[in-house]
Amino acid sequence: MVGVFFAYFALVSIVAAALTVSLRHPVHCGLALLTLLLHVSGLFVLLNAEFLWAVQVIVYAGAILVLYLFVLMLLNLKTDERYFHSSYPYFIVPAALGSLYVLFLLLQSPFDGVKGDAPATAILEGGDTYAVGIKMFSDHILQFEIVGIFLLGAIIGAIVLAKAPKAMGNAGSKR
Amino acid sequence: MVPLSAYVAVSAVLFMTGLLGVLIRRNFIIVLMSVEIMMNAANINLVAFSHYLESMSGQLVALFNIAIAAGEAAIGLAIIVVVFRGKISTNVDEMNLLKW
Numbered sequence: 358m359v360g361v362f363f364a365y366f367a368l369v370s371i372v373a374a375a376l377t378v379s380l381r382h383p384v385h386c387g388l389a390l391l392t393l394l395l396h397v398s399g400l401f402v403l404l405n406a407e408f409l410w411a412v413q414v415i416v417y418a419g420a421i422l423v424l425y426l427f428v429l430m431l432l433n434l435k436t437d438e439r440y441f442h443s444s445y446p447y448f449i450v451p452a453a454l455g456s457l458y459v460l461f462l463l464l465q466s467p468f469d470g471v472k473g474d475a476p477a478t479a480i481l482e483g484g485d486t487y488a489v490g491i492k493m494f495s496d497h498i499l500q501f502e503i504v505g506i507f508l509l510g511a512i513i514g515a516i517v518l519a520k521a522p523k524a525m526g527n528a529g530s531k532r
Numbered sequence: 533m534v535p536l537s538a539y540v541a542v543s544a545v546l547f548m549t550g551l552l553g554v555l556i557r558r559n560f561i562i563v564l565m566s567v568e569i570m571m572n573a574a575n576i577n578l579v580a581f582s583h584y585l586e587s588m589s590g591q592l593v594a595l596f597n598i599a600i601a602a603g604e605a606a607i608g609l610a611i612i613v614v615v616f617r618g619k620i621s622t623n624v625d626e627m628n629l630l631k632w
Binding site for chain 2: 397425
């Protein structure tokens with residue numbers, strides 16, 4: 358049963374990624390990206406990561422994608438006649454060959470390593486959110502603070518970049 | 533039971549698709565969307581290894597990765613708005629303001 362769900366989520370996310378790259382109209386690309394994000398969140402559920410599923414739906418599908426669609430509607434882009442780069446045939450064949458080789462290597466690899474201290478039964482006992490919270494605020498507290506500072510910097514940077522340049526030029530004379 | 537290499541294979545295909553999108557698309561917004569596809573591929577990898585190797589750290593790194601993707605989207609779209617305000621299109625070939 359898990360295999361059926363995995364096949365569905367994997368196939369739909371790959372198709373949605375291909376559509377995101379290949380569709381002509383930017384808004385259609387955004388909607389294909391939404392499909393991709395929701396199906397990747399389904400893969401997270403299959404991996405016992407319910408908290409990441411919620412974060413993926415809220416932050417990616419809810420915030421980032423709305424930002425993309427907002428900018429698309431704001432700029433009202435015209436669709437180009439040639440929407441691919443002029444030299445794209447030179448990239449497709451090496452990319453396809455490289456993907457096939459990487460897939461061949463991956464499907465052969467055993468992927469084993471030292472097991473950590475959080476088996477699936479222990480996570481299911483208290484819930485994934487509990488496990489993530491305990492781990493984040495004990496071992497990864499410094500990274501958490503750094504991400505906070507980073508987001509503050511991103512907010513300030515976006516405001517400074519997108520501010521109208523006229524306001525900056527007249528600031529000295531008007532006041 | 534789905535093997536770990538299946539998740540890694542899906543992630544590799546998604547990453548290659550995103551990389552192809554960054555290389556061949558000419559619209560800057562679609563290029564940013566392709567970067568989001570690549571970040572999602574990395575997140576699938578991190579969560580899959582976190583599940584199969586029974587360690588929570590992978591999920592935390594995926595969480596920080598989502599936060600960084602949010603910051604990247606905000607800054608990238610602000611740059612697009614600034615460039616588009618100067619009547620330059622969002623075509624990446626015509627964005628050469630800083631070219632020496």
